[in-house]
Amino acid sequence: MLENLHVALIQQACSGSREDNLNASERAIRRAAAEGARLILLPELHTLPYFCQTEDVACFDWAESIPGPTTEFLADLAAELRVVIVGSLFERRAPGLYHNTAVILEQDGTLAGKYRKMHIPDDPGYYEKFYFTPGDLGFQPIPTSVGKLGVLVCWDQWYPEAARLMTLAGADLLLYPTAIGWDPNDDEAEKRRQLEAWQLIQRAHGVANGLPVLACNRIGLEPDPSRRSPGIHFWGRSFIAGPQGELLARAEAEEEKILFACLAPGRTEAVRRIWPYLRDRRIDAYHDLIRRFLD
Template identity: 40%
Template sequence: MAKRTLKVAAIQASFGPDMAGNIAKVEKLVRHAAKGGAQVILPPELFQGIYFPTRQDPKWFATAYPAREHPVVKAMQALAEKLKVVIPVSFFEKDGPRHYNSVAIADAGGEILGLYRKSHIPDGPGYQEKYYFRPGDTGFKAWRTRLGTIGAGICWDQWYPEAARAMVLEGAEILLYPSAIGSEPYDATLDTHRQWQRAMQGHAVSNAVPVVAANRIGLEENDGASQRFYGHSFIADHRGEIVADLGETEEGVAAHSFDLDEIASYRADWGFFRDRRPDLYAKSLG
């Protein structure tokens, strides 16, 4: 029987206010990743423009669209079909009067398999997302694409072990987190990228699953509010080792190939899922 292998990639780039320019940049990097053999390719969070939640301004609601009408979703859907790759597409979603920070899963045939809406919404200096986004109502999912089964969270979700565990319980073989994270406005010298990476490396270890994180880079200005994004996009294997990464300022692609059957055997051997006690967890979680 042929091995089930999957090559995944994280895109890292800077973005500005021009949506068409940002789409063109991501398309170029997706093509580059696909040319190198990547089959599941992850762009960063909300790459449609600057990361606007650095401040509260109602003008940004005009940049939200229904999923199937959003310019970035339509562009990535067409690219996924042409290149025969899977692209989890982060975008600002409008659903009637409701707004979400969402991911649309574009399968390798161009189909949109569905949506994940960000569950954990941060609210603090530089990350004022509760003004813009309702908490997601989709729950955590595993998407059975043509190339493998993937789970997708969004940025702040990546700090929560429950989210990672839920996706793997649903059958996810790879976890993907589009992100927008950088310096803290109250302390520009504070660099949390190691904590950020270690949190997800922990998810990789305790679920025996590879993890892919794609972040932005560069300084972005938003009518007096500024944020510098620290990059360090990476891929961790099912043992938590970082097997591909990028630096603080470089645009590009990090990619790695995994043997999904070997990982499934490793996961079963370690017994993490065999020895779970949800009957006891329910007594203290809630």
């Protein structure tokens, strides 16, 4: 990881127009690069509305190949601006085989790698199992010019195993492009609990692994196309945390925002020296973790 790495998160609303969404991302990416960012993270599925609120086979028409139109668009930007960009798209791997995939574009425009979302939810408003096959690339950080990026996606952010495996494979950062929000029918107390849990679990991954965490969410109310529910109100609140869980930057719920932070790689080394979790792990006693439940 580079010394004093300047990072940026693009918190944005996502409409039904792929062109409008990419144009909004481009404007923000250009501003972030002009401010000195070397690594730029976008939200989950940022080229599309969150179509997983319903099960509709017509939505498969939105999927694209990798390489494809979105990776080419982001690659051109990365090469022009000399930045690393982490994007997110609906991948068409083969007829009837689709993934929720993060792509990492190197600063020369090459595709440094990709990560296919491993944990796929199936909940009211989040019918992702209808659309996405679970990832098969494992928890492997992507080597780039700015460090090894431990990229995970949304529902992955709740699982300590995913963060730990990225760490054990040498990740320098944990990055979480996400699309998460409230049911508008929830009361304020429930909304607060959900939001605080989301922030807490990801900051805890940073603490437990001694790594910075970048969590980038979308914003805005996106109606349910079926009209069976009031839709999802994406809560924004993107943030950047350091290796002790300290908040370095955070956005509010309703604002399109570029978040900036400067990350020093020496912080991970310093933190792990005083909190040596990797040294003290009892790897001889964790075999039951591969079981579903201890009946």
